Structure formats: C-alpha cells, structure tokens
Amino acid sequence: MxxxxxxxxxxxxxxxxxxxxxxxxxxxxxxxxxxxxxxxxxxxxxxxxxxxxxxxxxxxxxxxxxxxxxxxxxxxxxxxxxxxxxxxxxxxxxxxxxxxxxxxxxxxxxxxxxxxxxxxxxxxxxxxxxxxxxxxxxxxxxxxxxxxxxxxxxxxxxxxxxxxxxxxxxxxxxxxxxxxxxxxxAGLAPLSLAYAKHVLNSPQLADDDPSLRAKFLACFASEDAAEADAARRERRRPVFRGR
Structure with missing residues (x-):
C-alpha cells in the first residue's frame, strides 16, 4: 500500500x-x-x-x-x-x-x-x-x-x-x-531549511513571534553556520549536521 x-x-x-x-x-x-x-x-x-x-x-x-x-x-x-x-x-x-x-x-x-x-x-x-x-x-x-x-x-x-x-x-x-x-x-543546512519551511507554512504567525525569532537566531548560532564559514575559507563544500 x-x-x-x-x-x-x-x-x-x-x-x-x-x-x-x-x-x-x-x-x-x-x-x-x-x-x-x-x-x-x-x-x-x-x-x-x-x-x-x-x-x-x-x-x-x-x-x-x-x-x-x-x-x-x-x-x-x-x-x-x-x-x-x-x-x-x-x-x-x-x-x-x-x-x-x-x-x-x-x-x-x-x-x-x-x-x-x-x-x-x-x-x-x-x-x-x-x-x-x-x-x-x-x-x-x-x-x-x-x-x-x-x-x-x-x-x-x-x-x-x-x-x-x-x-x-x-x-x-x-x-x-x-x-x-x-x-x-539533503546537502543543504537542515536548520535553515526547517526555519524557512516553518515561516512559509505559518502565515498566521507575526514577524515578532518568539518561536520564529528563536529559530531565526538559532541558525546564526549553529555549528552549521560556523561550518559554512570554515568551508568558505578552506574552499570546500560544507558538511552540515543540523546543529
């Protein structure tokens, strides 16, 4: 089935x-x-x-x-x-x-x-x-x-x-x-994708909604953001782990 x-x-x-x-x-x-x-x-x-x-x-x-x-x-x-x-x-x-x-x-x-x-x-x-x-x-x-x-x-x-x-x-x-x-x-940053999907599928939430703000800030504070920065400097593809 x-x-x-x-x-x-x-x-x-x-x-x-x-x-x-x-x-x-x-x-x-x-x-x-x-x-x-x-x-x-x-x-x-x-x-x-x-x-x-x-x-x-x-x-x-x-x-x-x-x-x-x-x-x-x-x-x-x-x-x-x-x-x-x-x-x-x-x-x-x-x-x-x-x-x-x-x-x-x-x-x-x-x-x-x-x-x-x-x-x-x-x-x-x-x-x-x-x-x-x-x-x-x-x-x-x-x-x-x-x-x-x-x-x-x-x-x-x-x-x-x-x-x-x-x-x-x-x-x-x-x-x-x-x-x-x-x-x-699947090779993109999971937290970034999850945040974007959450916003797209939650039109009823205000821009200053605490849950949206928390997910937004979590992307910038994530290990994946640091990995992307390191990958840019080292000229390689980043390996994202969703954290």
Missing part, C-alpha cells in the same frame, strides 16, 4: 494502490502520516522526502468506495498536516493525474515536480464534497485566487503547462529527477 525506500538520507514514499489509481483510504493516510512522523524524529537519518505514485497515476483522490467518515478525515488531514510540519523538505513527484485529494497531497508538499502526464483538479462541485479552508487558502497561496476559483468553482483541470505557469509546479521532471533534487536539498 505504501512503499518506503531510504536512499542515503532521502526517504522515497510511493503510493502503491495502482488498481485503485493510488486513491487514499484510511490505511494509506495513516501509513503516510506514520512515515512522515518517523522522518521528523530529528536523528538526521532523513534530510528530504519524495512522495510519488506507482503506475501512471499520482493519486486519484479519496477512495470513495471505502470508509469515508470521521476516522478517514482525521487521518487525511493529519497526514497533510504532517507534510507541512515535518522539518525537512518534502517533494511531490507528480507522475500522472493528481485529482481531489491528490491535488491536496501535492499542494501540501514544499516543492512539486511533474511530468507531462500530470493533471490537477479539485472537482468537489461535481461530487457534492468539499475541501477544508486550509486547502483553499493553501491553493490561493500557491497559485493565486484566480486559478483557485477556476479549480473550485468551475471544476477546471490544470495540465502541466498551466501548473508551471501558475507556480503550482516548480519544475518538469519524473521521480528520478525529484530524487536527484532531494539529494541536493
């Missing part, structure tokens, strides 16, 4: 329900949530995460043939929240259609890479369902109000070209490209 592969310090999570077009059910949401919680333990073994889908679909959304009650909603939104709070970058490798919950899953990630087969849609108006306010605001933040209105009110579908133009997708590429990018990110 969920394949996990650790490639050095990059965790690759593959939704593996190709017969259901990788639709999200309770078990898959819980498995993703657990994997992301494990990645955020802070032991340094995972520096970046890639999420992709098996077969030709990234994720067809929620499995409407399964149980779709409070337990599913809790697991679904808990999993999306875990993506935004895990202190390492998460990349969506969108290898095909990302519909409904699939678009939510991709949008929750920090960066998105997609192939020409990618399609994004949130057709809640076609099935009588709804997405939570966080998802709507997240889409507005990523692609702007006009594109979000098209997705939600007109039930439009975005292809790769539109996703690239809107900013929903940062780069064209497949899962191999996404893993290569993840390895690049």
């Amino acid at each position: 969920l394949q996990r592969a650790l490639e050095d310090d990059v965790l690759v999570l593959t939704l593996n329900r190709p017969d259901k077009r990788n639709a999200l059910n309770l078990e898959l949401c819980r498995a993703l949530w657990d994997a992301l919680d494990t990645a955020g333990t802070g032991d340094g073994s995972v520096r970046a995460v890639v999420i992709t889908g098996a077969g030709s679909t990234f994720c067809a959304g929620a499995d409407l043939d399964g149980v779709y009650g409070d337990d599913f909603l809790e697991a679904h939104y808990g999993m999306l929240g875990a993506i935004t709070t895990v202190p390492v970058p998460v990349i969506a490798a969108v290898n095909g259609p990302a519909i409904g919950g699939g678009t939510q899953l991709a949008a929750a990630c920090d960066l998105r890479m997609a192939t020409a087969a990618a399609r994004f849609a949130v057709p809640t108006a076609r099935n009588g369902l709804a997405v939570d306010p966080w998802t709507i605001r997240r889409l507005v933040h990523l692609v702007g109000g006009g594109h979000t209105r098209g997705l939600l009110l007109a039930a439009e579908t975005m292809d790769l070209a539109a996703a690239l133009t809107s900013g929903l997708v940062q780069r064209e590429g497949d899962v191999t490209d996404a893993i290569a990018l993840a390895h690049d990110l």
Whole structure:
C-alpha cells in the first residue's frame, strides 16, 4: 500500500494502490502520516522526502468506495498536516493525474515536480464534497485566487503547462529527477531549511513571534553556520549536521 525506500538520507514514499489509481483510504493516510512522523524524529537519518505514485497515476483522490467518515478525515488531514510540519523538505513527484485529494497531497508538499502526464483538479462541485479552508487558502497561496476559483468553482483541470505557469509546479521532471533534487536539498543546512519551511507554512504567525525569532537566531548560532564559514575559507563544500 505504501512503499518506503531510504536512499542515503532521502526517504522515497510511493503510493502503491495502482488498481485503485493510488486513491487514499484510511490505511494509506495513516501509513503516510506514520512515515512522515518517523522522518521528523530529528536523528538526521532523513534530510528530504519524495512522495510519488506507482503506475501512471499520482493519486486519484479519496477512495470513495471505502470508509469515508470521521476516522478517514482525521487521518487525511493529519497526514497533510504532517507534510507541512515535518522539518525537512518534502517533494511531490507528480507522475500522472493528481485529482481531489491528490491535488491536496501535492499542494501540501514544499516543492512539486511533474511530468507531462500530470493533471490537477479539485472537482468537489461535481461530487457534492468539499475541501477544508486550509486547502483553499493553501491553493490561493500557491497559485493565486484566480486559478483557485477556476479549480473550485468551475471544476477546471490544470495540465502541466498551466501548473508551471501558475507556480503550482516548480519544475518538469519524473521521480528520478525529484530524487536527484532531494539529494541536493539533503546537502543543504537542515536548520535553515526547517526555519524557512516553518515561516512559509505559518502565515498566521507575526514577524515578532518568539518561536520564529528563536529559530531565526538559532541558525546564526549553529555549528552549521560556523561550518559554512570554515568551508568558505578552506574552499570546500560544507558538511552540515543540523546543529
């Protein structure tokens, strides 16, 4: 159901329900949530995460043939929240259609890479369902109000070209490209990445919020900052340890 592969310090999570077009059910949401919680333990073994889908679909959304009650909603939104709070970058490798919950899953990630087969849609108006306010605001933040209105009110579908133009997708590429990018990110300073991600995903916090200030100052006082300075003077690549 969920394949996990650790490639050095990059965790690759593959939704593996190709017969259901990788639709999200309770078990898959819980498995993703657990994997992301494990990645955020802070032991340094995972520096970046890639999420992709098996077969030709990234994720067809929620499995409407399964149980779709409070337990599913809790697991679904808990999993999306875990993506935004895990202190390492998460990349969506969108290898095909990302519909409904699939678009939510991709949008929750920090960066998105997609192939020409990618399609994004949130057709809640076609099935009588709804997405939570966080998802709507997240889409507005990523692609702007006009594109979000098209997705939600007109039930439009975005292809790769539109996703690239809107900013929903940062780069064209497949899962191999996404893993290569993840390895690049894994070589960057973990505290700096975690701080930037925290600010980007916490728009409700004021600029003078104590938690933001503490994380900001911690970067300057870190061993990694000293290592970067030493590496510049010694003309070598820094080796960051996240402390």
